[in-house]
Amino acid sequence: MNRRKFVQNSGLGAMAALLGTEIVFGHTLPQGYIPLGLQDPDPFKMFDKNPEMLVLNDKPWNIESLAHLLDDRITPNRSMFIRNNGIIPQQIDPATWTLTFDGESVQRKKSYSLADLKSGFSQHTYQLTIECGGNGRSEFNPPAKGNQWSVGAVHCAEWTGVRLRDVLEDVGVKADAVYIGFHAADTHLSGDPKKEPISRGFPMAKAMQDETLLAFQMNGKDIPLAHGYPLRLVAGGWPASTSGKWLTGISVRDQVHDGPKMTGDSYRVPCLPVAPGTEVADEDMCIIESMPVKSLITSPKTGATLPQGKSLSFRGHAWAGELEVTKMEYSIDFGSTWKECTLEAPANRLAWQHFSGETRFAQRGYYEVWVRATDSRGNAQPMVLPGWNPKGYLNNACHRIAVKVS
Numbered sequence: 001m002n003r004r005k006f007v008q009n010s011g012l013g014a015m016a017a018l019l020g021t022e023i024v025f026g027h028t029l030p031q032g033y034i035p036l037g038l039q040d041p042d043p044f045k046m047f048d049k050n051p052e053m054l055v056l057n058d059k060p061w062n063i064e065s066l067a068h069l070l071d072d073r074i075t076p077n078r079s080m081f082i083r084n085n086g087i088i089p090q091q092i093d094p095a096t097w098t099l100t101f102d103g104e105s106v107q108r109k110k111s112y113s114l115a116d117l118k119s120g121f122s123q124h125t126y127q128l129t130i131e132c133g134g135n136g137r138s139e140f141n142p143p144a145k146g147n148q149w150s151v152g153a154v155h156c157a158e159w160t161g162v163r164l165r166d167v168l169e170d171v172g173v174k175a176d177a178v179y180i181g182f183h184a185a186d187t188h189l190s191g192d193p194k195k196e197p198i199s200r201g202f203p204m205a206k207a208m209q210d211e212t213l214l215a216f217q218m219n220g221k222d223i224p225l226a227h228g229y230p231l232r233l234v235a236g237g238w239p240a241s242t243s244g245k246w247l248t249g250i251s252v253r254d255q256v257h258d259g260p261k262m263t264g265d266s267y268r269v270p271c272l273p274v275a276p277g278t279e280v281a282d283e284d285m286c287i288i289e290s291m292p293v294k295s296l297i298t299s300p301k302t303g304a305t306l307p308q309g310k311s312l313s314f315r316g317h318a319w320a321g322e323l324e325v326t327k328m329e330y331s332i333d334f335g336s337t338w339k340e341c342t343l344e345a346p347a348n349r350l351a352w353q354h355f356s357g358e359t360r361f362a363q364r365g366y367y368e369v370w371v372r373a374t375d376s377r378g379n380a381q382p383m384v385l386p387g388w389n390p391k392g393y394l395n396n397a398c399h400r401i402a403v404k405v406s
Contacts, residue, residue: 010090010091011090011091011092011093012026012027012029013091013092013093013094014088014089014090014091014092014225015035015038017092017222017224017225017229018038018046018047018225019035019037019038020048023035043055043058043061043063047061047063047082047224047225047226048077048078048224049063049077049078049079049080049082050065050069050078050079052066052069053065053066053069053079053081053152054066054150054152056147056148056149057147059189060084060085060086060087060088060189060197061082061084061088061226062082062083062084062147063081063082064081064147064149064150064152064153065079065080065081065152065153065154065155066150066152067151067152067296067297067298067301067302067316067399067401068298068299068300068301068302069152070152070154070155070296070298070317071298071299071315073354074127074156074157074158074219075155075156075157076157076219077157077218077219077224077227079155080155080157080227081132081149081152081153081154081155082226082227083132083147083153083240083241084186084197084226085186085197085198085241085261086186086187086188086189086196086197086198087186087187087188087189087191087197088186088225088226088246089185089186089187089246090187092185092225092229092230092246094114094230095114096113097113097114097230097231097248098111098112098113098248099111099112099117099214099231099247099248099249099250100112100248100249100250101167101168101171101249101250101251101252102249102250102251102252103180103181103250103251103252103253103254104174104176104252104253104254104255105173105174105176105177105178105252105253105254106171106172106173106174106252107171107172107173107174108171108172110170110171112167114216114230114231117161117162117167117214117216117231118162118216120170121162121163121166121167121170122162122163122166123160123161123162124160124161124162124163124210124213125158125159125160126158126159126211126213126236126348126349126350126351127156127157127158127159127346127347127348127350127351127352128156128157128159128211128213128234128236128237128350128351129154129155129156129236129237129319129350129351129352130154130155130156130157130234130236130240130243131153131154131155131239131240131291131294131319132149132153132154132239132240132241133239133240133241133267133288133291133393133394134146134147134149134153134391134392134393135149135151135152135153135154135395136149136150136151136392136394136395136396136397137149137391137392137393137395138150138392139385139395139397140385140388140389140392140395141276141385141388142276142277142388143392144389144390144391144392145391145392146391146392151296151399153240154294154296154319156317156319156351156352157218157219158218158219158220159213159215159217159218159234160213160215160216160217160218160220161213161214161215161216161217161231161234162213162214163210163212163213163214164180164207164208164212164213164214164233164250165207165208165209165210165212167214168180168207168208168252171252173204173252174252174254176254177204177252177253177254178203178204178253178254178255178256179201179202179203179204179252179253179255179256179257180201180202180204180207180250180251180252180253180257181199181200181201181250181251181253181257181258181259181262182199182200182201182233182244182247182249182250182251183196183199183244183247183248183249183250183251183259184196184197184198184199184244184245184246184247184248184249185246185247185248186198186245186246195260196259196260197260198241198244198259198260198261199244199257199259199260199261199262200241200242200244200257200259200261200262200267201242201251201253201257201259201262202235202238202242202289203289206235206238206242206289210349211236211348211349211350212233212234212235212236213233213234214231214232214233214247215228215231215232215233215234216230216231227245228244228245228246228247229246231246231247232244232245232246232247233245233247233250236350236351237290237291237319237321237322237350238288238289238290238291238321238322239267239288239291239393241261241267256287262287263282264282265280265285265390265391266391267287267288267391267393268285268286268287268288268391269285269286269288269389269391269393269394270284270285270286270387270389270390271284271285271286272284273387274387274388274389275388276388277388278388280389280390288393288394289321289322290321290322290323291319291320291321291394292320292321292379292381292386292394292396293318293319293320293321293323293325293373293374293375293379293380293381293396294318294319294320294373294381294396294399295316295317295318295319295325295328295355295371295372295373295381295398295399296316296317296318296371296399297314297315297316297369297371297399297400297401298315298316298317299314299315299316300312300314300401300403301401302400302401302402303401303402303404304401304402304403304404305403305404305405305406306403306404306405306406307405307406308361308363308364308405308406309360310360311358311359311360312358312359312360312361312369312403313356313357313358314330314356314357314358314359314369314371314401315354315355315356315357316354316355316356316371316399317352317353317354317355318343318352318353318354318355318371318373319351319352319353319373320373320375320376320379321375322350323375323376323377323379324345324346324349324353324375324376325343325353325373325374325375325376326343326374326375326376327340327343327373327374328340328341328342328343328355328357328371328372328373328374329341329371329372329374330357330359330369330370330371330372331369331370331372332359332361332367332368332369332370334368334370335370335372335383335398338372339357339359341355341356341357341371342355342356342357343355355371355373357371361403361405363405364405364406365404365405366402366403366404366405367402367403367404367405368400368401368402368403369400369401369403370383370398370399370400371398371399371400372398381396381397381398382396382397382398383397383398384397384398385397
């Protein structure tokens with residue numbers, strides 16, 4: 001669907017969200033009319049994104065950030081990557097929005113309005129790291145199918161909502177519950193209303209964590225449309241595909257959820273290492289859960305130049321899925337030797353951690369600054385690509401920037 005058609009088919013609430021403000025006298029808009037502020041919008045204006053970001057796909061929208069755009073300690077909307085599997089919902093009315101719990105393992109089917117969730121349960125706020133499972137896919141060889149993400153499909157925003165655990169306890173969950181699966185309002189690319197673009201989930205242990213939220217605010221404001229307005233699931237530390245946007249339903253299952261993007265090679269990797277290009281049997285594939293340890297230099301931008309004798313200060317973020325980063329190191333000799341960086345504790349569990357360092361260069365010439373994170377179990381980032389897999393998931397190789405000393 002092209003941009004004009006998308007806007008034309010959007011409801012008043014969706015158009016207001018795209019404009020970033022209420023449409024005064026919106027009830028008088030002629031049918032099919034597109035406000036001037038939305039006519040032929042580019043995606044950066046439509047989604048309020050930094051124009052330096054990269055559009056990887058517009059059917060559906062997939063937009064990547066760049067390392068230096070992620071320098072904020074808490075990621076603003078303008079720098080957040082967009083990963084969609086279907087068409088963004090076109091008719092959104094928060095006053096009538098409901099979230100329904102069903103499945104084999106609920107005591108009874110039950111629905112909640114947004115007002116029910118906001119008034120009936122305690123609200124919590126956490127900084128949570130969300131990274132696309134395919135972040136770094138572009139480096140794999142042989143190439144893997146899918147959006148060719150570089151390093152910018154990650155962010156750590158501040159999310160406010162109610163704990164999924166609290167609502168599940170209110171619904172009533174049977175003892176045989178093992179998994180939850182989400183359902184959402186986005187439309188399949190085919191336009192078939194009977195097909196779900198994506199319906200993923202995670203085990204009950206993840207559903208019951210304090211930080212797993214039914215979120216309705218991001219960075220203190222309503223969640224932007226492209227990121228799941230008016231309600232989304234946020235499961236920090238796991239692939240972003242488990243944090244369903246435009247949430248309308250949660251099924252509590254007595255088996256591993258088998259919705260779209262839960263089977264085949266979607267968000268699954270070989271359980272054991274395989275040679276590049278190997279065909280892997282379905283029974284030998286494992287679902288991705290906690291993301292691996294990783295880090296990113298956000299300042300300076302790669303390609304920095306400085307005069308000889310001047311030190312270079314650098315900084316960035318590090319994260320480790322369900323774990324904590326316990327050590328950050330840097331190297332300026334392509335990994336031959338390493339020195340420690342200053343590393344901060346996370347704001348809360350599942351938030352990324354900030355690091356900084358300073359180094360000098362002995363002579364003029366070309367250098368690279370590499371950074372390496374180690375998690376609380378002693379797992380360190382590999383210096384080069386990790387094990388190949390069919391869909392190019394979980395690339396956590398050391399990030400590096402180029403520096404020229406003159």
